[in-house]
Amino acid sequence: MPMAFDRNRDSTRMKRNRMIALAMAMAMAVAVAALSGCAGPVWKTSSVTEMFPKRTTVIVSPGNYTTGNSVFHTSKIYPVVIKEDGDVYVGLMSSGDVPIPVLTAQLWIDQSEVWTISSLETPTILAKPSFELMMGHRTQLTEQALAKGLNIQKIMGGCAVAGGGKARAILEQMLTGRTLKFRTIGIDQTESTIQEVVLDQSFSQALRSVGIDPKRS
Numbered sequence: 001m002p003m004a005f006d007r008n009r010d011s012t013r014m015k016r017n018r019m020i021a022l023a024m025a026m027a028m029a030v031a032v033a034a035l036s037g038c039a040g041p042v043w044k045t046s047s048v049t050e051m052f053p054k055r056t057t058v059i060v061s062p063g064n065y066t067t068g069n070s071v072f073h074t075s076k077i078y079p080v081v082i083k084e085d086g087d088v089y090v091g092l093m094s095s096g097d098v099p100i101p102v103l104t105a106q107l108w109i110d111q112s113e114v115w116t117i118s119s120l121e122t123p124t125i126l127a128k129p130s131f132e133l134m135m136g137h138r139t140q141l142t143e144q145a146l147a148k149g150l151n152i153q154k155i156m157g158g159c160a161v162a163g164g165g166k167a168r169a170i171l172e173q174m175l176t177g178r179t180l181k182f183r184t185i186g187i188d189q190t191e192s193t194i195q196e197v198v199l200d201q202s203f204s205q206a207l208r209s210v211g212i213d214p215k216r217s
Contacts, residue, residue: 041202045210057126058083060206061093062197076100079107079182079197081171081212082161084126088212090170091117091161092182099158104185107170109177109199115170119160127157155187171207174199 042062049056060081077100082089092105105117119127154160162170174180181196207213 041205042198042200043203043206045206055085055125058210059093060203060210060212077102077158077182077184077192077195079180080161081207082126083210083212084123087123087163088167088171089123089126089161089163090167090174091122091159092184093161094158099156100184101155101186102158102160102184103155103187105160105182106185107180107182109170109173109180112173112177115162115166117160117162117166119154119157121162121166122154122157122159123161123163124154126159126161127154160184171212175204175207 043060044062045058045060047056047058060083061078076095077092078095080089080091080093082093092102092107094100094102103119105119106114107117108114161167177199179196180199181194183194184192186192
């Protein structure tokens with residue numbers, strides 16, 4: 001009887017070990033599948049259509065940038081290339097319905113000099129009034145901007161982009177560069193943490209997919 005009991009116990013232990021090994025293998029397979037699912041182009045395209053006035057804005061940006069349809073969407077700063085009514089703009093923009101205020105955007109490609117873009121360069125049509133501004137929130141920030149003679153609507157809109165020849169020059173560097181670094185400067189001159197994103201083939205592919213030619217922008 002003791003020997004039979006030992007054999008049963010060993011059998012039970014072996015079954016348990018096999019189940020544990022199978023569970024670990026399944027967990028690893030799920031993890032690999034999840035990582036594989038995360039793979040994809042760094043730069044992607046999105047669009048925003050408004051009815052009044054009727055217009056469509058096309059955006060090329062890295063990662064999971066969205067213009068945000070919920071106040072629960074975490075606001076982040078992303079480098080963007082915007083196509084608006086045939087014109088092209090380059091700079092930084094905040095995602096989310098409660099955008100991060102941006103006074104100045106700075107970006108540089110590889111070891112090139114820093115490009116500085118003021119929110120004042122942003123076209124009014126791209127400087128959407130933020131929810132906080134319309135609701136009268138962040139009065140201290142608003143007062144600071146007004147005291148310095150700044151355009152509070154553009155700052156609170158979370159967008160600092162340049163167009164024309166400046167945009168073309170930045171795009172040309174981005175198309176030949178490898179890494180884009182960027183940061184923002186607030187009303188109180190506080191600099192954000194420097195972030196970076198790779199400039200791989202997906203960037204040029206995204207530009208072509210929305211009909212952006214840097215030489216003609």
